[in-house]
Amino acid sequence: MDSIIELRHLKTLLALEETGSVSLAAKRVFLTQSALSHQIRTLENYYETPLFERKSSPVRFTPAGERLLQLARDLMPQVAAAERDMAQIIEGKAGELRLAVECHTCFDWLMPAMGEFRPLWPQVELDIVSGFQADPVGLLLQHRADLAIVSEAEPHPGIIYQPLFTYGMVGICAKDHPLAAKKIWEAEDFADETLITYPVPDDMLDLLRKVLLPKGINPPRRHSELTIAIIQLVASRRGISALPYWTVMPYLEKGYVVSRQITENGLQSNLYTAMRTEDQDKTYLDNFCRIVRELGFAELPGLSVLEMPAK
Incomplete structure (x- = not known):
């Protein structure tokens, strides 16, 4: 029996499960939101049943959606393995x-x-x-x-x-630092602070390249090769820093430092x-x-x- 299910449908369902929203899933599989919604509607119209609840956040799959999602979990790894095997046969x-x-x-x-x-x-x-x-x-x-x-x-x-991928950069300071009282840091907030960074050229630091230098702000620096050393220096009020959120999250959870958004729109790298x-x-x-x-x-x-x- 011919099936309406295509691999792209299964990839879409997995993206929905992983991201929890239609808009994020669409970005994950490089589709517009309307194109992804059309894929889902095609399946729902064919089976005459919804696959997930539209108003839940994150999305919650119906029993029918869960069954197709299980198919995606089972099948897509096998497809990836077969494609890898084919490449090894052909390319070595x-x-x-x-x-x-x-x-x-x-x-x-x-x-x-x-x-x-x-x-x-x-x-x-x-x-x-x-x-x-x-x-x-x-x-x-x-x-x-x-x-x-x-x-x-x-x-x-x-x-x-x-x-x-794109990731968020956050400013970090000691819990008792004056800047901890501000929810959003602007370029001017860095002017009178020591900036603690990795020892890399200025043009490789997005904080300097995108936020500070265009405003003519070039604060004094202190460098460290190690993330934990930067965290320790910040916690002891030797300066402030800007690091990827994924890097500082464990230290935020332990209360070593606090993080703040950089500029109204956030700093993305x-x-x-x-x-x-x-x-x-x-x-x-x-x-x-x-x-x-x-x-x-x-x-x-x-x-x-x-x-x-x-x-």
Whole structure:
């Protein structure tokens, strides 16, 4: 018997379960909200029953929706495994994936992605290029790395980018700091403070590049390589900082520091993967990018879908 169910329908149902809303699910599967709603209505009209309750938040699936959702949970991993097997048959199983990272806060969530990748591609040599890299794209062009995680998708001959996600940056200070009384920090709030950052160039710090320097504000700095050291310095009122929300959340829960929104619209940062154009058809590289993206949305708080900038 022919079935109306398509793989895209199952992906949509999984996205609905993971995000809890139609609008977020649409972004996750790169559809407009109306296109995603049309997919759901097609199934509901065919089976003549609703698949989830529209007014619940997060969405709550009906028994019929739960049954299709279970099909998606069972089938989609098998499809992914079959596609991976096909790629290994056609392209070969061996390869090399040397990863270069310009983000100090990436390593904690990269490790689970690497752990998931290794048993799927056991003959691909996976490694991280040692240390923080100020020019990971340069390492790609020198063939010293095979994949880079970067904050800007700057056009460069021979390099292609894939979006990972957008994440929120928050300001942090000691609980008894005067700025703790403000819900939103503006650029001027940083003017008379010591800014504690990782030891990277100013153009790699979104707080400086997007918020402070355009207003002519360039506060004194103190640097540390370690996130926990930055937290300790902030907690002891040696300065203030701006870090990804996922990084500071454990310390917020323990009450070490407090976080505040930066500017009325919030400060958002982006992450992309970069690879050589000649490697874009290597399935294991694409598979690693997918694992990083999916684990990020599953495990990290405050992420949103990132689209490639217009050319």
